[in-house]
Amino acid sequence: MTLRLVVIGNGMVGHHFLKQLVGADRFRITLIGGEPHPAYDRVHLSEIFSGKSAADLALASRAEYESAGIDARFGDRAVAIDPVNRTITTEHGSSVPYDRLVLATGSYPFVPPIAGNDLPGCLTYRTLEDLERIRAGAAGARRGTVVGGGLLGLECANALMNLGLETHVVEFAPGLMNVQLDTEGSTMLKRKIEALGIRVHTGTATQAIERAASEEYALTMRFAGAGDSLDTDLIVFSAGIRPHDGLAREAGLIIGERGGIAVSADCVTSDPHIYAIGECAAWQNRIFGLVAPGYRMAEAAAGHLLEEPAPFQGADMSTKLKLLGVDVGSVGDAQGAVEGALAYTFHDPVRQVYKRLNVSADGRKVLGAVLVGDCETYDAVLQYYLNTLPLPGSPEALILPGSELTLPGADSLPESAIICSCLNVTKGAIGAAVSGGCAGVGAVKAETGASTGCGGCGPLLKSIVDAELARLGIEVDTALCPHFRHDRQGLFHICQVEGIRTFDDLLERHGNMRPDGGSRGCEVCKPAVASILASLWNDYVLEKKHAGLQDTNDARLANMQKNGTYSVVPRIPGGEITPDKLIAIGAVAKKYDLYTKITGGQRIDLFGAQLHELPLIWRELIDAGFETGHAYGKALRTVKSCVGSTWCRYGVQDSVGMALTVENRYKGLRSPHKLKMAVSGCARECAEARSKDVGVIATEHGWNLYVCGNGGMRPRHADLFATDLDDETLIRYIDRLLMFYVRTADRLQRTSVWMENLEGGLDYLRQVIIEDSLGIGAELEAQMARVIGSYQCEWAATLEDPERLKKFRTFVNAAGGDDQIVFVRERGQRRPATAEERLLHTDRVEEAS
Amino acid sequence: MTTALPARIEAGVRRRAVLICPEAELVEGSGVAALVDGTQVALFLLRGTDGNRVHAIGNHDPVGDAPVLSRGIVGDVEGEPVVASPLYKQRFSLITGRCLDDADVTVPVYRILLSDGYVYLVR
Ligand code: SRM
Ligand SMILES: Cc1cc2nc3c(=O)[nH]c(=O)nc-3n(C[C@H](O)[C@H](O)[C@H](O)COP(=O)(O)OP(=O)(O)OC[C@H]3O[C@@H](n4cnc5c(N)ncnc54)[C@H](O)[C@@H]3O)c2cc1C
Ligand code: SF4
Ligand code: FES
Numbered sequence: 014m015t016l017r018l019v020v021i022g023n024g025m026v027g028h029h030f031l032k033q034l035v036g037a038d039r040f041r042i043t044l045i046g047g048e049p050h051p052a053y054d055r056v057h058l059s060e061i062f063s064g065k066s067a068a069d070l071a072l073a074s075r076a077e078y079e080s081a082g083i084d085a086r087f088g089d090r091a092v093a094i095d096p097v098n099r100t101i102t103t104e105h106g107s108s109v110p111y112d113r114l115v116l117a118t119g120s121y122p123f124v125p126p127i128a129g130n131d132l133p134g135c136l137t138y139r140t141l142e143d144l145e146r147i148r149a150g151a152a153g154a155r156r157g158t159v160v161g162g163g164l165l166g167l168e169c170a171n172a173l174m175n176l177g178l179e180t181h182v183v184e185f186a187p188g189l190m191n192v193q194l195d196t197e198g199s200t201m202l203k204r205k206i207e208a209l210g211i212r213v214h215t216g217t218a219t220q221a222i223e224r225a226a227s228e229e230y231a232l233t234m235r236f237a238g239a240g241d242s243l244d245t246d247l248i249v250f251s252a253g254i255r256p257h258d259g260l261a262r263e264a265g266l267i268i269g270e271r272g273g274i275a276v277s278a279d280c281v282t283s284d285p286h287i288y289a290i291g292e293c294a295a296w297q298n299r300i301f302g303l304v305a306p307g308y309r310m311a312e313a314a315a316g317h318l319l320e321e322p323a324p325f326q327g328a329d330m331s332t333k334l335k336l337l338g339v340d341v342g343s344v345g346d347a348q349g350a351v352e353g354a355l356a357y358t359f360h361d362p363v364r365q366v367y368k369r370l371n372v373s374a375d376g377r378k379v380l381g382a383v384l385v386g387d388c389e390t391y392d393a394v395l396q397y398y399l400n401t402l403p404l405p406g407s408p409e410a411l412i413l414p415g416s417e418l419t420l421p422g423a424d425s426l427p428e429s430a431i432i433c434s435c436l437n438v439t440k441g442a443i444g445a446a447v448s449g450g451c452a453g454v455g456a457v458k459a460e461t462g463a464s465t466g467c468g469g470c471g472p473l474l475k476s477i478v479d480a481e482l483a484r485l486g487i488e489v490d491t492a493l494c495p496h497f498r499h500d501r502q503g504l505f506h507i508c509q510v511e512g513i514r515t516f517d518d519l520l521e522r523h524g525n526m527r528p529d530g531g532s533r534g535c536e537v538c539k540p541a542v543a544s545i546l547a548s549l550w551n552d553y554v555l556e557k558k559h560a561g562l563q564d565t566n567d568a569r570l571a572n573m574q575k576n577g578t579y580s581v582v583p584r585i586p587g588g589e590i591t592p593d594k595l596i597a598i599g600a601v602a603k604k605y606d607l608y609t610k611i612t613g614g615q616r617i618d619l620f621g622a623q624l625h626e627l628p629l630i631w632r633e634l635i636d637a638g639f640e641t642g643h644a645y646g647k648a649l650r651t652v653k654s655c656v657g658s659t660w661c662r663y664g665v666q667d668s669v670g671m672a673l674t675v676e677n678r679y680k681g682l683r684s685p686h687k688l689k690m691a692v693s694g695c696a697r698e699c700a701e702a703r704s705k706d707v708g709v710i711a712t713e714h715g716w717n718l719y720v721c722g723n724g725g726m727r728p729r730h731a732d733l734f735a736t737d738l739d740d741e742t743l744i745r746y747i748d749r750l751l752m753f754y755v756r757t758a759d760r761l762q763r764t765s766v767w768m769e770n771l772e773g774g775l776d777y778l779r780q781v782i783i784e785d786s787l788g789i790g791a792e793l794e795a796q797m798a799r800v801i802g803s804y805q806c807e808w809a810a811t812l813e814d815p816e817r818l819k820k821f822r823t824f825v826n827a828a829g830g831d832d833q834i835v836f837v838r839e840r841g842q843r844r845p846a847t848a849e850e851r852l853l854h855t856d857r858v859e860e861a862s
Numbered sequence: 863m864t865t866a867l868p869a870r871i872e873a874g875v876r877r878r879a880v881l882i883c884p885e886a887e888l889v890e891g892s893g894v895a896a897l898v899d900g901t902q903v904a905l906f907l908l909r910g911t912d913g914n915r916v917h918a919i920g921n922h923d924p925v926g927d928a929p930v931l932s933r934g935i936v937g938d939v940e941g942e943p944v945v946a947s948p949l950y951k952q953r954f955s956l957i958t959g960r961c962l963d964d965a966d967v968t969v970p971v972y973r974i975l976l977s978d979g980y981v982y983l984v985r
Contacts (some may be wrong), residue, residue, distance in 0.1 A: 495940075531912040531941030533891070536951060539935055562892035565933040565948035568892075573948055577928035825883045825894040825905070829927060833902075848927060 018318070019043045019101060019111040021091045021260070026291030026307035027117030028052035028072050033315035035081060040318075042083045043109055045101065047118070048140060049088040051075060056304055061144045062172045065104040069737040070141075085596045094130055094264040098286050113286055115314060118257035120292040120302070124250045129222030134231050135248045138169045147249060151176040154246035156230060158182070160219060162189040164334070166251035167844070170211055171337045173249070181212045181243060183234070185252075188215055193332060193343035198360065198383040201367040205339045205386060208365075214243070222248065254295045256300055269295030278324035280310050288314040301328055305435055312437075329399060329434060333384075340388040345381030346371055347845045354380055361386075367414035370394065377403050379411070380629065382477060387414070392473065398601040400430045408862060424480065432477060433470040436517050438463035440477055447481040454478050467812035476772065493760065494537040496524050501760040503683065505545050514550055514556045516542050540564050544647055547683035548755045551803040562822070566645035570807050571627055574620060576834055576845035579627060581607070581619040582644035583634050587654040587672030587692070588615030597637035608842045614651035614689070616642060621843055622821045623830040631808040639807040643681065647761075649688045652676035653701065657694025657711065664712035671740070672700075675709070675747070681804045682751065682797075685758040685767075689724075703731045706764040709745055712736065716743045720750060720778070723765040732768075732775050735783060745794065749782045879975055879982040888916065888981065893945065895921050895932035898983055903972055904932035905981065906956055910944055916981055918972035923947045925967060956961035 016039060020027055023046030034040060046052075051073040058070070078085040093102040094114065094852075101109045122137040124130050136146050151157060156174035159166045162184030173180045182189075188199030189206070203213050220239040225233045230244035256273040267275045267283035273295025280288045280296075291307035292300065301307065306328030316323030331344040353374035360367055366386035373380055379398040384391055394411050397404060402425065404411075426432075428441035438461045444459040454475050458464050464474045492498045496642060497520075499507065504519070513519045516534060519542060526532050534542075542570045543562035546552065552559065566572050571579035583598065598617055602609045605626055607619035622630055631641075638841040652675050655661065657668030672692040682688070691702035692709040702708030708719035722731025735746060758767040771777055780786040809819045825828050835846040882896045888907035896903045902921035907914055921929045926949030934945040937953075939962055944953040952963040961967035973984040 496937075527941050529936075529941050531938050531943070533908070533936060533938040533943060535937030535939070535944075535954070536935040536946035539937065557889060560889055561936060564935065565930070569933070573930065573933070575926070575928065575949070577930045577933075577949075819887070823895065824897045824902075825887050827897045831902075833929065 015039060015041050016112040016714075017041050017043070017110060018113045018115070019045065019109055020115045020117060021045045022047065022117035022119055022257070022293070023052045023073075023085070023087070023099070023293070024117060024119040024291065025052060025055055025072065025304050026119070026311050027115070027485075029308045030117060030290060030311035030315055031073075031078075031081075031083065033312060034318070037319060040113075043111075044078065044083055044085040044110065044243060045089065045091050045103060046085065046087040047090040048142075050141070051078065051085070051087065053141065058138075058141070058144065059168050059172050062175050066664075067141050071167070091260060094260055094287075096264050096266075096287065099286065111286075114288070115292055116261060116282070116287065116289040117291050117311070118260065118293040120254040120256045120300075122250055123253040123255045125219070125252055127222060129232075130250070132222055132224065132232060135222065135250065136844060137250050138165060138172075139254075144172075147172070147247070148176065150247045151178055154178055154231070156181065156245045157247040157249065158234065158243065158245040159249050159251055161251035161253065162186070162213065162215065163192060163251065163253065164190055164336075167206070167336045169249050169251050170206075173247070174209075174211060174337070178247065179212075180210075180247060181214065181245065182206075183217050183219060183236075183243070184213070184215045185218050186215065189213065189443065190341070190343075193341070193347055194383050194385065195348050195369060197360070198341075198347070198367050198369065198385045201365060201385045202336075202339065202341060205365055206337055209337050209339075211337070217241070218337070220799040235252075251461050254302055255290065256295070258293055261287075261289065261293075261332050269298045269300070271295070271298060271300070273298075273300045276310075277323075278313065278326065279322065280314040280325060284573070288317070290314050296325055296327065300325075301330070303328070303330060303332075305437070306330075308435075309437060329431075329647075331395055331398070331434075333388050333395075340384065340386060340768055342382065342384035342388040344391070344394050345379070347383045349381065351380055357412060359412045359414075361414070366414075370408060370412045372404065375838070376408060379404065379408075384412075388610075389414075392470075396426065396430065396473075398680065399434075400427055402426075426477075432473055433461075433463040435470075436462040436465060443474065443477050444481050447478060448485060449479075452482065452487060471769075475770075479772070493541060494535055496520065496532060496534050496538045498525065499523065501541055501545070501781070504542065505756060506547075508542075508545050509549055514546060516546075516554070516562050517558075537760075540567070540647075543567070544683050544685065544760075548800070551681075551683075551800050557816075569624065569627065570645060570811065571622070571640060572645045574845065577618070577831075578834065578845070579622050579624065580644070581622055581627070581630055581634070582616060582642040583639035584610070584642040584676070585616040586676040586680075586771070587652055587669050587831055589654070589669055589673065594637060594639070597634070597639075601630055601633045601637075604633075606843055608844060612627075612651075615653050616651060618644070621836065621845075623834070624821050625828075625830055628812060628818055628821050632812055635806070635809055635812065640680070641808045647686050648681065648683050648684065649679045651689055653689075653691035653705070655692075655694050655699035659690075660804075661694055663697060664711070664714055666694055666716065668692040668694035668700065668709075668711055671709060671711075671716070671743075673745075674740075675707075678744070679747075679751065682755070682800055683753070684755050686761050686763045688751070688764070704728065705731060706749070707731075709743065715739050718743060718746055721764040721768040721775075723763050725763075727765075729765045734775070734779065747781055748797040749790055749793045750778070752797045753778075753781060753789075754795075866931070878985045880985060882981045882983055885914075885916075885976060885979050885981055890914065891936055893932040893934065893936065895929070896983070898985075902929050903983060904945070905974070906932075906936055906943075906945060908936065908956075914976075916974045916976060917943065918974050918983060919945070919954060919956060919959050920969040920972075922969070923949055923952075924952050924969060925952050925964065931969065 018040040053070040054563050090104045091101050092104050099111050122139050157178035158181040159170045160183050162182050170180050189202050219234050221235040223233045225244050231246045234243045258274050260272040269275045274289035274291050276294045280290050282289050290310035310325050312323050313325040333342040349371035354371050357370040369383040371380040382394045426440050430440045442461050446457045451457045451460050457478050464471050537564040575652045602619050608621050610618050612618045652672045654669045654672030658664030689705045690707040691700040691705045693700040693702045694711050702710050703719050704722050704724045708731045716738045717736045718734045719731035720734045723729045835851045836843040837846045890907050892908045893904050903918050904921040906917045921931050923931050930948050932950045936945050943956040946953045952961050954961050959969045959971040975982040
């Protein structure tokens, strides 16, 4: 029998519910969505102000619903439920019959009953449309005020600040976020937020809102207490949420004590044909204002409908977030309200960190925690709390900085431990996925959904998957390509230990040799081995024995462009260049008619050279004092710098000098992927060092070292690795770090991904590099010293050797270049002709000479 | 250069062998480009169980639309010698000219003759 199933509300939870029913053909589903568009990610709503579009946040589309056979209607709200005749009436007058009804109507922002709360300029923060109104309102405004200092209020304050408004927060209670924090934590948070330029008024009750008398601002807020008031242009109410339970009330369903539609663990309401899920539902008189519990309810209701019960069991409301750049964490019972609870606290007035750990009277169990300013141990605390793991002898280690105690090991967690709280995936489920054939984090993610929500559980997930694989004795296939069964790291060790210096030697001794003698390697293993050999022995890369191993860019010491010509990038360390050298580059570019552009890496790129022109161009550049910039290599590219203390009024160290030192030290170093660095002269960070593999930022006392940052396809800010280093220590750490990366990373793995995949991550890296926990520090330094000592400019070396120069002939049997390459002139310079232009041969087209 | 040009008669068609260069100009395991009557050819010297062999295919990469195949990396796919284009990495068989990554694409294959230390292309 097909049941007519109607869902009212297409928020995050309503959508999640529909996903549970995909493929269940027992239901004919009608969806009544009150908003004009399908479900979107409300949790990340604020990202609309940092560049995301509505499309980026969309969770569903009309087409998807349609193809799933769902009759989805948007922008027509349900206005009445008739539980006797089982029909729903909508705003536009449709009547929709049902056999089963699911209410997923969510909640709405509570606007306190203050006179004037409906004046123009008074807004809320819940939907895409709300954000559009705020954006429009902010356009001509100077000051914005948020009413409510809870989690959402502060997120909203951040948005107003990003919109360029002077931002105020007015909170009735004595502190901020008093649901999640204790008094001390909330005081610390207030101090930190005020330091960011937001004015916080706690303990302040708004009594009325009026049109302002002055011309300057639009509105005046009147507070309790004589004469207290605040002028503002915009007011956003974020004073809590209220469940959308009106429809249910009028239909006679039972409502919870503090609102919300009362439901059982299966999310059935007092009418057995009606379910309620998400923020409109109250379970044991509690409303859950987070998305994860809503998802659990959606699963419970779907489970009940499909006769596969998955009862709702309450939910953990712990949260970790970054509010205005401030780390805030709250676990379990933050206030330590339970009888006999003991509290450990840690207070760092300089770094402005406050942490509190509430433990049971016997000191064995974590009851809750508050973390403000530093959430490093959040994951550890949460795991101890969720799994009621017995605490170690000194529980304070969980909140003390720099203590050894971090994540409980994968082994110590019980099977029922929830690893991913967003998607509710347990350690047991991950283990089952691995035994079921998922041989890596990617596969486990796809199978279980773990780590596809906030992503916070990623590191723990990886350690569990690895442990599980190891337990099953499964060796992960990390073969580089069909020619070798080792990964890059393995081959590196082999070459080093056995002193192997050529590809053929390695292939013969360790490759998968074919009996027919047809093993020749491929475009994957050859360049990888070439890079290993170069890192180990730093031979000249165009030695005959290495010649066929390199990508054309490495083989011709230049980057191939789309039409087969090459670009030339001389090294300009730190971006510093004399006028004479600029003129020299200009003269060469002009002579060879090269397209000239300033790169994103503070140097100059010359495009359009043919193979046979490369040596001629380089001869002139080297005579003018240039060296190769290795733009073609998996090697050190650029070290960006800012002018620093030499010129800048804020600079505290000589950042250009340090950039030159670093660039000249590591130039020529071959690595698994390219390496970029930068040095900034002060915390203003004009050199963008935190987007680099190695970033150095000057402090009053020396240098802060940041590592494993990345721009490109998957940007990642570098992590602070060590602070206030002197020159020598800085260089020592970079030496070790780079060599350790060269030794252990996979082929084409940037430092960011390498570090994220290292077991133990950043902490482990600190141990190896700073504390020398593996005892290889000296060896890494010595190896680096050897590479540095054997540096030679590859172009200078090439020009000296007539044999090597033969590689730079366009044709083996004819002098000169390829006259079939066609260029077009645009904005005064040459560029490759398009295919159409080549066919048309218009006047603008010129052939290479 | 006094080497006699080896001419060949096959099935009644008169073929011509064009001298390209001394074999010593080629580097084992990699390629060079040559210009033959205005056509660009990519030549590759490979070691085999019975001595060295030279393979020749068109130099033009039909996928990247540029004359670059001679500058690709040489390798094998299950024993079949291939070159991977330096532009977008599609692999072309040095035996058949077939693109292993796109069945609709092929490049011309040329016959090569090695004689007295010289490389000839047979037309
Ligand atoms: C020339 C330049 C663009 C420009 O006109 O400014 C450029 C051009 C190329 N970039 Fe880039 N990148 C250039 C700065 C950057 C930057 C900015 C920076 O370095 O500050 C980035 C982001 C920072 C980063 O790498 O973390 C950048 C991220 C990439 C990526 C993505 C890397 C990643 O990890 O996601 C690639 C692709 C790759 O390497 O696999 C790439 C690859 C390339 C290649 C090599 C693509 C190719 O194979 O043809 C381009 C050829 C350069 C040439 O022919 O000389 N380029 N590229 C810049 C040269 C800088 C220099 O002086 O050497
Ligand atoms: C800015 C912001 C940030 C947040 N950040 C987080 C966070 O970091 N972590 C977290 O866990 N949670 C966060 N939340 C809360 C989270 O978004 C909600 O818990 C979640 O969206 C609730 O989903 P829901 O489907 O129950 O309700 P909603 O998303 O409110 O969806 C209910 C839908 O039902 C519709 N509706 C209501 N009545 C009717 C009717 N009569 N007829 C038809 N349709 C109707 C509404 O228009 C709405 O589209 C945040 C919320 C906001 C606003
Ligand atoms: S980072 Fe900016 S402010 Fe600081 S020294 Fe460099 S240029 Fe000056
Ligand atoms: S905890 Fe958020 S994705 Fe796993």
